[in-house]
Amino acid sequence: MEKLNILVLEDDKLAQKVMAAQLGAHNVDLAGDLKTALKKLETGRYDIGFFDLMLGPDDDYSGLKAIAAAAGKGVHAVVVSSSDSDEIIDRAYELGAGDFYAKGNEESNVAEILRKFIQNRKAAGAADIFTTSFITNDAETREAAREALKYAPTELPILILGPSGTGKTSLAKVLHEHSGRDGAFVSINCSAYTEDLLEAELFGYKKGAFTGAADSRKGRLLEAHKGTLFLDEIGTMSLGMQTKLLKAIEERSFYPLGSDKPERSEFRIISATLEDPQDLIAKGKMRFDLYQRVHGYTINLKPLARRKGDVFLLAQHFTKGGKRLSFTGEAKEWMENYAWPGNVRELKKFIDLLSSGTGGRIALEAVQKHLKSASARRPAAETADAVYADALQRGLEAALEKVSDEIISRNLRENEGKKTRTLADLKISTRLLYATLKRCGIALQGDKE
Amino acid sequence: MDATKLLHDLKSKCASLKSAAELFKDCSAGEKKEMLALMTAAAEEIVKTVSALNKAA
Numbered sequence: 001m002e003k004l005n006i007l008v009l010e011d012d013k014l015a016q017k018v019m020a021a022q023l024g025a026h027n028v029d030l031a032g033d034l035k036t037a038l039k040k041l042e043t044g045r046y047d048i049g050f051f052d053l054m055l056g057p058d059d060d061y062s063g064l065k066a067i068a069a070a071a072g073k074g075v076h077a078v079v080v081s082s083s084d085s086d087e088i089i090d091r092a093y094e095l096g097a098g099d100f101y102a103k104g105n106e107e108s109n110v111a112e113i114l115r116k117f118i119q120n121r122k123a124a125g126a127a128d129i130f131t132t133s134f135i136t137n138d139a140e141t142r143e144a145a146r147e148a149l150k151y152a153p154t155e156l157p158i159l160i161l162g163p164s165g166t167g168k169t170s171l172a173k174v175l176h177e178h179s180g181r182d183g184a185f186v187s188i189n190c191s192a193y194t195e196d197l198l199e200a201e202l203f204g205y206k207k208g209a210f211t212g213a214a215d216s217r218k219g220r221l222l223e224a225h226k227g228t229l230f231l232d233e234i235g236t237m238s239l240g241m242q243t244k245l246l247k248a249i250e251e252r253s254f255y256p257l258g259s260d261k262p263e264r265s266e267f268r269i270i271s272a273t274l275e276d277p278q279d280l281i282a283k284g285k286m287r288f289d290l291y292q293r294v295h296g297y298t299i300n301l302k303p304l305a306r307r308k309g310d311v312f313l314l315a316q317h318f319t320k321g322g323k324r325l326s327f328t329g330e331a332k333e334w335m336e337n338y339a340w341p342g343n344v345r346e347l348k349k350f351i352d353l354l355s356s357g358t359g360g361r362i363a364l365e366a367v368q369k370h371l372k373s374a375s376a377r378r379p380a381a382e383t384a385d386a387v388y389a390d391a392l393q394r395g396l397e398a399a400l401e402k403v404s405d406e407i408i409s410r411n412l413r414e415n416e417g418k419k420t421r422t423l424a425d426l427k428i429s430t431r432l433l434y435a436t437l438k439r440c441g442i443a444l445q446g447d448k449e
Numbered sequence: 450m451d452a453t454k455l456l457h458d459l460k461s462k463c464a465s466l467k468s469a470a471e472l473f474k475d476c477s478a479g480e481k482k483e484m485l486a487l488m489t490a491a492a493e494e495i496v497k498t499v500s501a502l503n504k505a506a
Contacts, residue, residue, distance in 0.1 A: 014487040015465040021472050021480070057458055082461035104464030107471045 002118055002180065003027055004047040007075070009037040009066050011055040015103070019050060019080075022110040034062045038069050046075045048117055050110075052103075053081040053088065061088065064095055071096025078113055080106070119153045122178045134167060134174050135317045138307040145171060148299045152178035157294045160272040162301030163385045165345030168272040169232060171301065175270055176228040183227025183267070186220050191236040198241055200257055203248070209258025219256060221248060224267035234294065235273035235280050242287045249293050269294055274385075304340040304347060305389040311335055314344060318351040325354055330364040338371060339393055341386030401439075408436040455502045462495050 004026045008019045016030050029046075031037035033055055041049065049070040053063035061083065070077040078099045079092045089100050101109045130136055134145060151158060152175045160168045169187060176185040193201055200210075204219025220229060231237075237245070248254040249269065253262045271294045273280075280286035304310060312332070319325055327335065340346055353370050354362055391399035408422065415421040423433060469488050476484055 012461065012465055012491075014469055014484075014491045015461070017484060017487055018465060018468040018472055021476070052461075054454075054457055054461070057454060082457055082464055102464075103461060104467050106468040 004114065004117070005029075005045050007031060007037065007040055007046045007049045007070075009034070009049065009051045009055070009063055010080075011052065011059075015052065018106055019110070022106050023050075023114075026114075034065060037066045041066065041069045041073055041075065044073050046070070046073070047121075048076045048078060048114075050078050050080050051097075053079060053083045053092070061091075064091060067092055067095040067097050076117055080109075115153060118180060119150070122149070122152070129174050133177075134170050135310065135314050136167075136307060137309045137313050138302065141302055141307060141310075144299050144301070145174070148175060148297060149178055151297045152176075153180050155268060156296035157269040157271070159277070159295040159298045160270065160301065161277070161298060162272075162274065163303045163343055163388060164274050165343030165385075166301040166303060167344050168301060169230065171299070172228070172230045172232075172270045172272065176230070179228060179268065181227050181268060183225050184223060185228050185230065186224040186267075187230040187232060188220050189232040190241075191233040195238045195241050198237065199244065202241075202245065203254050203256050204263070205257035206259045209256075213258070216256075219254075219263075221254060221265045221267060222256075222263050225265040227267060229267040229269050231269065231271040231294070233273060234271040235275040235277065235286060239285075239287060242290045246287065246290045246293060249290075303385070303389050303392060304343040305338075305393050308336055310344075311340070311347065314347055315351050318348055319355060323355050325351070326361045327367070328361055328363050331362055331367045334364055334367055337393075339386060339389040341389045343385070343389075404432075405436050405440055408433060409440055412437075452502065452505045455498055455505060459495065459498045459502065462491050462498065466491050466495070 006023050006026050006028045008016065008023070008028060009031045010016045010019060011032050016032070020028055020030065029040055031040055037049075037051075040046070049066065051063045051066045051070070053061045055062050063079070063081070067077045067079065076098045077096060078101065079097050080101050080103055081088070082103045084100070084102045092100050099113060101113070129145070130142055136142055136145075148158060148160075148171070158172075158175060160171055162168055172187070173185055188198075188201060190198060196210075200213075200217075200219070202220050204217050204222060205213050207213060207216045231245075244254075248265075252266060253264045255262050277286060277291050277295065281288050281291055304314075312335075315325065342349070350370055354366070357366070387399055387403055390402065393399075408426065408428070411422045411425055412419070415425065419433060422428075423430060466488060469484055469491070473481065473484060473488075
């Protein structure tokens with residue numbers, strides 16, 4: 001936990017003791033009078049100051065002077081006083097107080113003040129993450145990430161939505177780093193495992209639990225104790241596995257495979273999926289109760305094609321400290337207009353390829369060569385992403401038309417140009433077939449059949 | 450001391466006593482001894498303040 005430097009201005013010995021106990025985990029200095037407090041504030045070493053206002057029975061709210069001194073040194077001034085008339089509250093805020101609390105609820109108030117202070121300080125420093133760990137210049141994406149960061153220090157689960165390669169894992173790591181949790185960030189891609197393997201990975205197993213279990217192994221849930229468990233591609237998890245996970249989330253305990261002794265783990269869940277969770281629920285692929293457990297706050301990340309300003313920013317970031325790249329104007333223009341169906345992951349691979357290749361300024365041909373060959377190797381999920389990105393870029397109608405053209409042309413080729421077969425195979429109208437042939441520049445000849 | 454200041458003093462001491470009582474259960478044996486001494490002193494001050502308030506009224 002982050003240790004803060006705190007000054008407490010309080011004349012009452014019992015109140016001093018209470019504050020010292022509440023702030024025990026931090027570096028606390030006590031001042032029993034204004035003079036001592038002002039001297040200490042001069043050092044400029046404090047993050048927060050807790051100030052009583054009436055220092056002694058005949059005092060005339062001299063603690064107010066400490067507020068101004070603290071504000072002048074950039075110290076977050078918190079008033080904890082029994083003098084809570086509107087006039088005094090207004091005066092305290094005018095002098096620069098950050099918070100004003102009535103004395104008597106220190107047990108709950110102090111913890112809340114510190115939590116908020118740490119959270120706000122991290123949020124204020126969040127600008128750094130956009131140049132270091134979650135690179136983006138896109139105003140909308142920055143705003144969405146900033147909003148998500150507000151929930152980082154809470155227990156609330158976070159669900160990150162977005163196409164493959166948009167930085168969901170990077171954002172999850174950033175959220176963990178801003179959570180103030182002592183435990184580790186533990187990530188697992190649910191799509192990379194069969195149901196049995198996923199269960200063993202998540203819950204762990206005892207030696208001999210199954211063939212090949214030569215030693216006991218700790219599961220990811222236990223590794224994430226007091227930390228964050230990041231479940232990537234949660235939408236691919238089987239319903240049976242979802243039931244087991246739901247039970248572990250609800251009970252905060254689970255049985256490793258082959259064990260009759262339950263393990264406890266206080267993990268916080270951040271999950272991600274490239275699919276629409278509502279759609280998954282409607283199709284019966286996701287349990288509604290699991291969804292309820294993982295979607296406390298939802299953030300949607302945009303594909304790279306809709307964050308055009310980020311292409312060269314990311315390219316610069318990927319080559320930082322290594323070989324820097326230079327693109328011709330034509331190459332830059334082409335890259336800016338490219339759909340980047342694999343998003344940031346595709347851009348990273350592309351930059352790695354260019355960095356390892358020949359030197360000199362990178363021309364359009366080199367860019368096209370690498371990106372086109374990457375497109376050809378793209379698996380089904382990425383193809384869906386490509387169509388999606390294209391739809392975002394050129395509109396849904398144009399994107400669907402392109403898909404339609406590709407399907408019709410391919411079927412026609414496979415049917416060796418026999419149009420009646422294509423009409424029957426694809427159950428399309430003659431009008432659509434001829435419009436496609438015209439668009440694709442395929443000669444309008446009589447049916448070969 | 451006027452009644453307003455006496456009342457403030459009273460509120461302040463009562464609040465400290467309440468917070469100390471809430472904290473008491475989590476204190477170590479040594480801290481409890483120290484806390485009890487401070488709580489006793491605060492309670493005596495409260496009695497004095499109430500008496501002064503009585504006289505001022």
